[in-house]
Amino acid sequence: MDLTNPLVYGVPCFIALILLELTYSKSHDDHEDLYVWKDLMASGAMGIGSAILGPLVKVTVLIVVFNYTYELFNPMVDGVRMNIMGYESFGYAWYVFLACQLADDFTYYWFHRANHEIRLLWAAHIVHHSSDHFNLGTAIRNGWFTLLYKPFFYMWLPAVGFPVEVVIFALAIESFWQFQLHSKYVPKMGWIEKIFNTHTMHQVHHSQNVEYLDKNHGGFLNIFDKIFGTWKELDDDTEVKFGVIHAPKSYNPMVILTHEFKDIWNDMKKSPKLSHKLMYIFGPPGWSHDGSTLTVKQQQRLFKKQRAANPEMVYSRPN
Template sequence: MPNPFTYFVPLFAVLILGEAYISYREDKDLYNLKDSMASTWVGIGAAILNTLTKAYQIGLFFLFYELFEPLRIEFLGYDNLGWAWWVWALCLVGDDFNFYWHHRFCHTVRIFWAAHLVHHSSEKFNLGTAFRNGWTIFLYKPIYWIWMPILGFNPVMIALCMSFNSIYQFFLHSTLVPRIPVFGAVFNTPWVHQVHHACNVEYLDRNHGGILIIWDRIFGTYLDKDKYLETKFGVLHPPTKHDPITLNFHEFQDIWKDVRGVKSWKAKFMYVFGPPGWSHDGSRKTSKMLQQEWEQQQKALQAAGQQKTPDLQVANA
């Protein structure tokens, strides 16, 4: 089965060159050579591994598709959902729903974050960043989609919808696109995706949607971009090297060190499956802890400002 993503590569290349030219002409500093080379090599590796694991992904879908066909016939009254337009629509929505939860858990479970971290490792936010995909993420990602072949969605249709989702997300990685009011109420846009790639404390773990942003609105992870706040891209603890091997595997090494460094099985479990930043001795902080501290600081600043107001009024009397 041909991958639709490959047909868009020439268009992606043209758009990246155009964005780089605009950056150069307007001195926006959207690209630098070291960062772009890292994105290129990570992207090439991800493309190769995605191709090699595609048979495994679709094969897994076909396994559950065929395995549950007798149960669908007996309990649901059909053998499969077919290829009607409304099935395509449902498949696209279901695929995006799966992507939201897959993506959200990539940010809240450390072992999954280790696989996804490379996508956020760049301190630049540009179209080239879209190709920074983790090399190990393809091994577990299909698990979130298993329910779809069980219900009778054709595995080929599922795989195509996953590709369409990836194609759409390429266009999200740019700072040159302004807010899109009506469209952005339902669909993900570059404006709010900047929040997702930012490492500002108040922006952490927000806007996980792929094509649709409604999942973030429904499940409480949506946050609009503050046009007055300077957005800082990257991760809180950036890797020291930018070669593709380090970018893809350094967090797995850190997990192994943490697991070996504690005796408690509960602590070992939390270092693997707990949120990123969790530590047994409190020496590190999760994103929720950091955000709680930030909120307390904001409340303290507001309270201090309110206390100063009467004094200013007396002074001016």
């Protein structure tokens, strides 16, 4: 199986769909401002960088590290590949692909959630959320630094016996699904929303409205969000405000890539205590030693109190 084929075939589709949505939006008054040229160019630069760096990471990490992990935990014994836990390693049956896809989605949920709850990882992931626009162009605005650590979240899959090719195929399916979620043109989808992560759910994820923060981390399923308490449905009466509170306010790709790392460094200098410095790096985004900024959970607790006092209140993250 060619490990690169899924995404090689996907890139032309991504470009074609972005151009199609762009063309459609410019001819319809209700979404004529869906794309802003400078914003799209910035997203495109992020996507091109990922396309260049991606194959390098695939060779050095995905193939080398995944293969090493697979060989280490699934040695050959009398001509049969056996997992060190005592069972025969998985093959290429259709149900193995399905099981790996489910395991991939479980892993993606925790990888994605960690990107929102650990500030150092958020500094890499904020790139994807930095646009004030929600469109297919935003889907390719991905941080380059996430390529360096994402594979390590998935190493357990070859370790338990899934063939490397099957794992990489599951990662490709995950990428395709995540890309197409970034469209405002797909309405709520009825019963499908009971199982799958859909476009309106992903709008919630990209919102900076307080009640929507850190919700809907799932890949193509929403079951793990529901199990672990991070699922939120889009309220038709709430105006969604896309983007992040600490936006880079720049279309320069280097600024977009690095601005949160710079903010972490500046925050670390606010306190001489080592424990405070470590929290600014590894604590949740918004944590502060003096309460000058709030974490998402703190903001949401405050929001609940304020809404209880004023049920008609509509609140979004301030700029």
